[in-house]
Amino acid sequence: MTGGSARAVAYQTVRAVHADQAYANLLLPRLIARARLSTADAGLATELAYGTLRRQGTYDAILALAADRSVDQIEPMVLDALRIGVHQLLATRIASHAAVNETVELVHREAGKSAAGFANAVLRRISRDTPGQWLARVAQTARSDDEALSLRTAHPVWIIRALRRALAAEGRPGELDDLLQADNAPPHVTMAALPGLADVPAGHARTPYSPFGFRAGGGDPEPLVRESGGLLRVQDEGSQLAALALTRATPVAAGERWLDLCAGPGGKTALLAAEALAHGATLEANELIPARAGLVRQALAGVPLPVPVSVADGRARAAASPGAYDRILVDAPCTGLGALRRRPEARWRKSPADVPELTTLQVELVTAAFGALAPGGILAYVTCSPHLAETAGVLAQARRTIGERSEELDARAVLARVAAHPMDLPAPADGSGRVQLWPHRHGTDAMFISLIRRR
Structure with missing residues (x-):
């Protein structure tokens, strides 16, 4: 296979993200497999697609200057090719002539000779200046x-x-x-060995905090997952810690009932299932979207514990089981601002207008789940977003409803016991024991974790 094949796969991914609202992290691996790219070309396709999507706002500003027109006036299929071309010119070691020529050829195939001439002129203009010069130039257009x-x-x-x-x-x-x-940095591939069911493979570096986490190293992690029957799995270390914060908050009594209320796609559910199996607890899972419920069942396939997966609105599911559960995970739908490294297009899809609707849902899920706790039961509210409206704001609203029936546990102390190495977890300004993980500080997604116990 050639670099041209890698560029074609990257282009198909970027086009599908913009034209069909596809998710790059789901689509790109399928396109790579279909094209049978070599390891090197798969890496190039990933860099081109993810890098282009991640820095789209910057590249659009540069293209607007270089083309002397708004990007809204550029045909979408040409614009996406130009974005990939700009990424090659300004953020990779690909030779400028190769970046320009390959992109122009791509535009010629997709949009014809006239569009190819336009693309050639724009990219050659960009290639004449350094990345620093272009960044300085677009910064001068800023209003603040x-x-x-x-x-x-x-x-x-x-x-x-x-x-x-x-x-x-x-x-x-x-x-x-x-x-x-x-x-903006591509994250390391982090994996988990499900506790009690699999060991970290020899020769793999362990992650610093999760006792079950390890680095996949170079290459595709899929063979490891497949050979282990799913007992070794790709999972961010922050997600591992979120699940362990719930299972390790207090000693588990045999016979406890656990519930994963918003379970899709099932990574945390599998870790909870392994922990439940090890401690004599039972686990149930719930997911609103049928396709994601199917992913939960797939994630649980290798765990020898029966875990029923219901398909229902989490609020109704919790309301139907008052006082039934000893531990509940509410990994609520959110803006996903904590996983921008992994979901490169997410930052351009969300807007401030999405936050109020999400926080309303988050509050309703937390209060409904609290009603499903048995006395002494623990709820973990987890969200992959550091946005204060989705973290401290949600808990403030929820606790106004559940009031004196609840107490907040020290999640920071729990993680200090769980983690293999000391964690830099400054106390929030409100003095609570809530945990906010960070990509730059912990190397994880920006996962938020709070533990609430029913008195």
């Missing part, structure tokens, strides 16, 4: 410091402000640049 930072780091302004507020709540506002840089 935050907009300049947005153009430089390829984060929408509203996300920059949300991240700054979340860091300030920990007294660490000066870490913003490090966080934005970490969001």
Whole structure:
């Protein structure tokens, strides 16, 4: 296979993301397999697709200057090819002539001779200046410091402000640049060996915090997953810690009933199932979307514990079982601002208008789940977002409803017991024991974890 095949796969991915609302992390592996790319070309396709999508806002600003027109005036299929071309010119070691020629040929195939001439002129203009010169040029078009930072780091302004507020709540506002840089760096592939069912394979480096986490190393992790029957699985270390915070919060009594209320796609569910099996507990799972419920069942296939998976609205599912469960995980739907490294297009799909609807749902899920707790039961509220409205704000609203019936446990102390090495977990400004993980500080997704016990 050739670099041209890798570029074609990257282009198909970027086009599908914009034309069909596809998810790059789900589509790209399928396209790579279908094209039978070599390991090297698969890596190139991934870099081109993810890098282009991740820095789309910056590249669009550069293209608008180079083309002397708004990107809205460029035909979408041409625009996506140009974005990939700009990424090659400004963020990779690919030779400029190869980046320009391959992109122009791609545009010629997709949109014809005239569009190819336009693409050639734009890309050659961009190739004449350095990345630093182009970044300085687009920064001059900004109307505020935050907009300049947005153009430089390829984060929408509203996300920059949300991240700054979340860091300030920990007294660490000066870490913003490090966080934005970490969001734009491809993450390591992190895996989990399900406790009691699999061991970390020899020769693999362990992750610093989760006792069951390890680095996949180079290459495709799928063979490891397949050969283990799913007992070794790809899972961010933050997700592992979120599940373990619930299972290790207090000693488990045999016969406990556990519930994963928003289980899809099932990574945390599998870890909970392994923990339940080891401690004599039972586990049930629930997922609203049937296709995601199917993914949960697949994730559980290798765990020798019967786990019924219901398909229902989590609020109704919890309301139907008052006082029934000893531990409940509420991994609530959220903006996903904590996983921007892994979902490169997410930052451009969400907007501030999405937050109120999500926080309303999050509050309703937490309060419904609390009603399903037995006395002394523990609820873990987890969200892959550091947005304060989705974390501290949700808990403040929920606790106004559940009131004195609840107490918040010290999740920071729980993780200190679980983690293999000390963790940098500054106390939130509100003095609670809530945990906020960070890509730049912990190498994990920005996972938020809170533990609430029913008195």
